[in-house]
Amino acid sequence: MLVAALLIFISCKKENTLTPVNELDGLQLVTTISNDKHKISLYTASGKFQTGYNAIFIQIKNTEGTPLTNTTISWKPTMHMMSMSHSCPYSSIAKKENAQSVYTGYVVFQMAGSEMEYWEIEIDYTVDGIVNTAKGKIQVAAASKRVVESFQGSDSKRYVMALVEPAIPRVAVNDIKVVLYRMESMMNFVTADNYTIKIDPRMPGMGNHGSPNNVNLTQGTDKMYYGKLSLTMTGFWKINLQLADASQNILKGEPVTDVHEASSIFFELEF
Numbered sequence: 001m002l003v004a005a006l007l008i009f010i011s012c013k014k015e016n017t018l019t020p021v022n023e024l025d026g027l028q029l030v031t032t033i034s035n036d037k038h039k040i041s042l043y044t045a046s047g048k049f050q051t052g053y054n055a056i057f058i059q060i061k062n063t064e065g066t067p068l069t070n071t072t073i074s075w076k077p078t079m080h081m082m083s084m085s086h087s088c089p090y091s092s093i094a095k096k097e098n099a100q101s102v103y104t105g106y107v108v109f110q111m112a113g114s115e116m117e118y119w120e121i122e123i124d125y126t127v128d129g130i131v132n133t134a135k136g137k138i139q140v141a142a143a144s145k146r147v148v149e150s151f152q153g154s155d156s157k158r159y160v161m162a163l164v165e166p167a168i169p170r171v172a173v174n175d176i177k178v179v180l181y182r183m184e185s186m187m188n189f190v191t192a193d194n195y196t197i198k199i200d201p202r203m204p205g206m207g208n209h210g211s212p213n214n215v216n217l218t219q220g221t222d223k224m225y226y227g228k229l230s231l232t233m234t235g236f237w238k239i240n241l242q243l244a245d246a247s248q249n250i251l252k253g254e255p256v257t258d259v260h261e262a263s264s265i266f267f268e269l270e271f
């Protein structure tokens, strides 16, 4: 046994030194954007971009196929609509944990693209201190469930709210994570601080029953919003939402009552 264990240990070790860990494990290529010097490949877990929160992974290779490991990347998604253009909430980009050549960040697409109205992403990255740029059209599909809300609050400000977790819901009290942004202009979205996101999960197919032990979301130190989402059985759930400001004024959304089955803002999930 000991010898076998030792052999396995040695062979594993050997393998590790010979073949580097695949930094793109579990990810699928969505698209590659190129300029004459580099190919910028964008990956997600699903292999596509969808409305809502998208964790995106980036690898940039030169024409010899060698990935950049010492670059600083930024991006700018823009939607070109018939009458105007706008951006969306997005994070900065950092190196993926324990990776050499893979970088990561997120983008919240608040609407899907189409033939006539499309999303484009610009990627800026440094090589030896010089900024390079590449730009390309990207496909953004509509998610099958509602996972992002874009609305105007009673304070006349526009907000974008997107569900991040649970990615894999369970019959349990789940951790729920949401990002909340305020629209400062068509091109500029900032994290909206010190709000409360109230939740009321319901099963519309089962008498609109709710669940106990939910905890409304408040902001964490990383600026994202955290709470507890209680799901008492599998099936289709509507997570009714209300957005409250720091003084607990409700800016958007309504309480669920016997006569009022749902809030005007909600997320959906099914499992």
Ligand SMILES: [Cu+2]
Pocket: 079, 081, 086, 111
């Ligand atoms: Cu749009």
